[in-house]
Amino acid sequence: MTEISSDVIRGCNDTIILYCLLSEPSYGYEISKMIKTKSEGKYIIKETTLYSAFSRMEKNGYVESYSGEAEGTGKKRTYYRITDEGRKYYSEKCEEWTLTKEVIERFIEENSNGNY
């Protein structure tokens, strides 16, 4: 059983996280759930990866954080909202992905049914 390549994902975590913020703000725990669900359990982002991506992207102006409350309980959470810069970055990342994917696939041989 093959697993996701964390070395490929590396270039895409920002994109994946920003995708989760496109329609509305969210917070760490929820985003990690979204990623798991959307990938049908195939990709489970590490907490440290996620939170360090948040701070990097906030520093770069792609997301903004604010403190909000959980519904029901008045417990605090840190929400993240994508900025205009972040949307721009996201769409550039999508283009970049498409181009990169096309290049890589020239070097991929599907089939190779164990013929080694």
Added chain:
Amino acid sequence: MTEISSDVIRGCNDTIILYCLLSEPSYGYEISKMIKTKSEGKYIIKETTLYSAFSRMEKNGYVESYSGEAEGTGKKRTYYRITDEGRKYYSEKCEEWTLTKEVIERFIEENSNGNY
């Protein structure tokens, strides 16, 4: 003009290089040319990236090196040959790529015609 993502390629350089060795042994300079040609100039691998991949893969048993001569001139070159382990690794990497790609694409929105 968008460029290749070196952070995505990161997970694929081994795969790309091994692909170039599938049919016959080759050496650094030639492989870098093959990559450039095959990608239509879209991906130009850095020398340091290439040679460090060689030594890493040799250490891991995916390739073997031997000293050969350039045709005509008797100049020495270091050739690399893919091993059986290397072929196995290559085909695993291809599977891994396919899976990873499928996951990532769930988070990619093509179109996004600048609507940010």
Added chain:
DNA sequence: TATATTTACTACGACAGATGTAGTACGACA
């Protein structure tokens, strides 16, 4: 003939992002 470019590498250090480990804290549930 002198010089620049191409070929064919090696060495070293910096850097970014992912990951492991650990720790905090609060609420629900058994």
Added chain:
DNA sequence: TGTCGTACTACATCTGTCGTAGTAAATATA
């Protein structure tokens, strides 16, 4: 009472890429 789920933060390590630099022989260009 203790464990599990939620919601983080801090820190150190690892891996692979990349920049810089240097070497050296062969070939092309002026």
